[in-house]
Structure formats: structure tokens, C-alpha cells
Amino acid sequence: MSNLPRYYFRDKNGYYNYSLFNYPVIWWLITIAGYIGCNFLGKKFLLNLNYFENISGIVALTLTVFLFVKLIRGVKENHGLLKYLSSLMIANDVRRALLNGMNVNRVKDAPFIEVPNVKATYQDDNSILLIVGKLVGMHDLDELSEDINSSLRGNYSKFAVVSSSISVNGINFEFYLENVEQSYRFVVKSGNISPFLSKNKHEIKLAKNLIWNTIETPMLSIVGRTRSGKTVFSEYLLKVMEKQGWKINYYSAKGDIYVRKFHGQSEPSKIVESLEKWLKIMKKRNKKIADAGVKTYVDIDLPDIALVIDEIGLLNGQLAVDAKLKKRWENVITGLMGAGASSGIHVIALSQRGTKDFFLPPSALVNARDAVIMLGLSADSGDDRRSLMPGFEIPHRAYGQGQGLARFVTSGKRWEEPNFYEAPYFEDYNNKKD
Incomplete structure (x- = not known):
């Protein structure tokens, strides 16, 4: 021009x-x-x-x-x-x-x-x-x-x-x-997520106009109150990752079907212990990458690993009574968030709030802000946004179930700033609300 x-x-x-x-x-x-x-x-x-x-x-x-x-x-x-x-x-x-x-x-x-x-x-x-x-x-x-x-x-x-x-x-x-009158949300019919799978296993399609590039932005933060649609979204995410060949481990202090299905833990001490094992695996994978003379896990075709940590607010509350265990949690999650990218280990953190007491420790937040989805009331919460989407002035807006804000720094100019987002919708999921 x-x-x-x-x-x-x-x-x-x-x-x-x-x-x-x-x-x-x-x-x-x-x-x-x-x-x-x-x-x-x-x-x-x-x-x-x-x-x-x-x-x-x-x-x-x-x-x-x-x-x-x-x-x-x-x-x-x-x-x-x-x-x-x-x-x-x-x-x-x-x-x-x-x-x-x-x-x-x-x-x-x-x-x-x-x-x-x-x-x-x-x-x-x-x-x-x-x-x-x-x-x-x-x-x-x-x-x-x-x-x-x-x-x-x-x-x-x-x-x-x-x-x-x-x-x-x-x-x-x-x-x-x-x-802005066009909806970009995926509509999943009969539980079939096949139309939304990507040929590139390292890319996760989240909407018609949003693709999560997990190589460039390996960590994902998801925040949403009760009945925000967070559980429905996490089910979509788990199904897509599983179909695209990812290895998944699911941790939740609440304990649910995904903990059993995806080889996870619900006891705080066992969650920390399992994550510490993954930290050792991460270091071994990074050494293997270095010995091969390449830059990332993609170059030697190592599989993507998703460590899904749900109900972090509840986990933090349980860890508060044990200072040593809490310190181990802070160290291990900071290590995974800081060095897991090149090894193909992706931490997906979920909570009802994005504030300090309910989410990851400050030492782990640096890499947790590059890919963020906030649903429902959380998207309109100034405290949550200041923690996970700092520096942006966003006007008040009422968000429905499965609606909110998303920011992905490597998914194109449009998503470098927080923008309206609609999570995938399951037509047959009306009776299963978060």
C-alpha cells in the first residue's frame, strides 16, 4: 500500500x-x-x-x-x-x-x-x-x-x-x-468430534477461527465458574487430544471419571508425586533431544503429553495445611511450566478462578498467560483478567454458558488480544453442565 x-x-x-x-x-x-x-x-x-x-x-x-x-x-x-x-x-x-x-x-x-x-x-x-x-x-x-x-x-x-x-x-x-454476527463455535453432533480433528497432531482446533498451536504455545490456562461450560470444553479437548494421539494424565483434587480414565490422581500428595515423576521424564526427554542435536521433541517424533490439572483452587486449599508439600507443588509446577515446552509436555491448568489463591503460583504464571480461555463470569471478572490477561481494558459484558474470552499469542494477530470466544457445543450435552 x-x-x-x-x-x-x-x-x-x-x-x-x-x-x-x-x-x-x-x-x-x-x-x-x-x-x-x-x-x-x-x-x-x-x-x-x-x-x-x-x-x-x-x-x-x-x-x-x-x-x-x-x-x-x-x-x-x-x-x-x-x-x-x-x-x-x-x-x-x-x-x-x-x-x-x-x-x-x-x-x-x-x-x-x-x-x-x-x-x-x-x-x-x-x-x-x-x-x-x-x-x-x-x-x-x-x-x-x-x-x-x-x-x-x-x-x-x-x-x-x-x-x-x-x-x-x-x-x-x-x-x-x-x-461479529457470525458464530464461530463448533457444534458437535452425536458426540462425534471427527470433523474437528487436525491433520497436524500438534494443532488443536478450538473454533472455526481459532487453532491452538501447541508447539509455539505449549501451555493452556482455562478458567470458568460453575455452569460456565468449562467441563464441556475440557471434555472436547480431551477427546480431540486422545484422537490425535496424545498421551493424557488427568489430575483433580475433586476426583472424577477422568482421573480414572486418564491415569491421574486425586490425593494432593499423590498429585505432587506424580508430577515430580513427570518432571524427571521431562528432563530425560530434553537430554534425548539435546543428544540428537535437534531443537524440539517434534524433530525426533516424541509424542505430545498433556498433564491436565483441574480444580487447582481446591488443590491449593488442601496444600495450604502442609507447607513442605505446598513448596514441592510450587517447585514442580514451575519446573514443568518453564521447561516442558521443548520436550512436548503440555500443562493444561483449570480452575474456577484465576486469582492467586485459586490458580497457579506466581512463579509459574509467566508461561500460563500465553494461551488463556476464560468462560462465563470469569471473563467479566476484573480480578481474574488482571491475573491472566493483564494490561487490557475490556468493557463489561454478560457471557452465556460456553462464552467468554480467549487470548492465544501465536494464533494470529486477531488472538494476540483478548477476544470473544464460544467454546464447542455438544448438541446432546444439555443435561451435563459444569
Whole structure:
């Protein structure tokens, strides 16, 4: 995208307009008209206008090639002619909104206004990448997001900014727009999760627009109160991991069917003891990786291992009466969270709250914040968000069962910031609520 801004000049009525002569298609029409006119007048009045006719023809041909290449490129980038034309209209609407904001707030009655260039590109039917050139004085991403959202009307009102950032080179703002009226949740029918399995066993599909890359982001934190949909989501996760060849160990101080099914423990001392064994296995796997001269477990085809630790709040309460056991817990979970990534050992931590007393110790939180799902009331809890999604201002919102926020730092720009998320829904799970 060209970073040259557009200049809108003020007319006698006080309105700011962008000259039509800045558009190549206008000059193409003029040269076509010039060529036809010279040809007609030359024949009609026997005038020698060959020079002007040739110049007009050459310029018209050059502009035709330029516009054709631009059209083909635009159609290819936007996956279709209609989407390309739609992207031009969106970009124009956004420019007009930015112009109005600049006119009212900063440069009212100036002879001209400098407006950043804007380019919209459809990523697919339900998402758009919007690039806005950065000008002096433009710093507030939230304010720009509001201007962009206000410009999306009519057929485009279904789109809204879901994330924003400054480009790597620092000269553009990048906004990701998504169809907020479209649901991206998976609907599991008859308990069959086969349609949602990934060909890459290291990738877990969590929604139509979200894939958990377990190599880049090996640990996952899940927080949700009672009846938030956490248990349903964890069942989906366990089924997918099992089908994709993962080894699973499930720990819960509450004790449930998954503890028995996935070789886990429910007694606090036995949970800690089992995790300490896994810490030793992790060190052996890392040594094996180092001896093979490779970087990660993927390079020598070691299987993924999921250590699912549920009801951490209850576990912390039981550990509080035994200082030595609590210290062992803090040491082992910190070790697994800190060095388990390269060995293929993934800690999946679940709790009803994300605060200090209910979740992992502070020493283990660093790697627990890279992939986070918060469901129900937890997603609207300032205390939970400050612990697991710090640094983000998120407006109040009521979340239904299976709804909340998700943040995955390696699942694309859209998920680098907390965004609305809907967990997979089991059609036949109505009577089994968390």
C-alpha cells in the first residue's frame, strides 16, 4: 500500500473534497475521449491530429495495462471481484470517517486536510484486514477503532474491529475486522468430534477461527465458574487430544471419571508425586533431544503429553495445611511450566478462578498467560483478567454458558488480544453442565 496521504481541499461551501483528477481511471477516460475525439475530428474536418491521437492512444494503453494489473491484483488479494469492489467502498468510508474526525477535532476551517491512505483486504468472507497509514498526531488506537466502527454501516455494520496494532515497520496501523454476527463455535453432533480433528497432531482446533498451536504455545490456562461450560470444553479437548494421539494424565483434587480414565490422581500428595515423576521424564526427554542435536521433541517424533490439572483452587486449599508439600507443588509446577515446552509436555491448568489463591503460583504464571480461555463470569471478572490477561481494558459484558474470552499469542494477530470466544457445543450435552 502506498503510504502517501490524500489531500482534501476545502471548497467555497466549507466541504472538503478529494479531486477526481487524482484517480487514474479519470485520466484513462480523458485519454480515451481524447483518442476518439482526435480520430473523429481528423476524419470529419480533414485535420492532421495524428500526433495528439498517437499520444492519447499510448497514454490510454499504458493506463489500461496499469488499471488491469491493479484490478487483477485486487481481485486476487480479496478472493473475488465483488469482494474487491466492496473493499474499495469500505476503504472510502473509513477515509471519510477519518476526514470528519480530523475536521471536527483538529483542523477545522483549514484550507486542506491531510488524510492517511487506507487499504481494506478481505481475508475471507468474515474477516478483513484494514491498513491505515500513520500520520503525525495519530497515536490513539482505541479512538481510531471507534472511528472505523462508526464508518461501517449498512451491509458492513456486521463488521467490527477485533484487534489493532502498529505494523512492524512502524509506518502503518493494522486493524482486523470480523463479522461479529457470525458464530464461530463448533457444534458437535452425536458426540462425534471427527470433523474437528487436525491433520497436524500438534494443532488443536478450538473454533472455526481459532487453532491452538501447541508447539509455539505449549501451555493452556482455562478458567470458568460453575455452569460456565468449562467441563464441556475440557471434555472436547480431551477427546480431540486422545484422537490425535496424545498421551493424557488427568489430575483433580475433586476426583472424577477422568482421573480414572486418564491415569491421574486425586490425593494432593499423590498429585505432587506424580508430577515430580513427570518432571524427571521431562528432563530425560530434553537430554534425548539435546543428544540428537535437534531443537524440539517434534524433530525426533516424541509424542505430545498433556498433564491436565483441574480444580487447582481446591488443590491449593488442601496444600495450604502442609507447607513442605505446598513448596514441592510450587517447585514442580514451575519446573514443568518453564521447561516442558521443548520436550512436548503440555500443562493444561483449570480452575474456577484465576486469582492467586485459586490458580497457579506466581512463579509459574509467566508461561500460563500465553494461551488463556476464560468462560462465563470469569471473563467479566476484573480480578481474574488482571491475573491472566493483564494490561487490557475490556468493557463489561454478560457471557452465556460456553462464552467468554480467549487470548492465544501465536494464533494470529486477531488472538494476540483478548477476544470473544464460544467454546464447542455438544448438541446432546444439555443435561451435563459444569
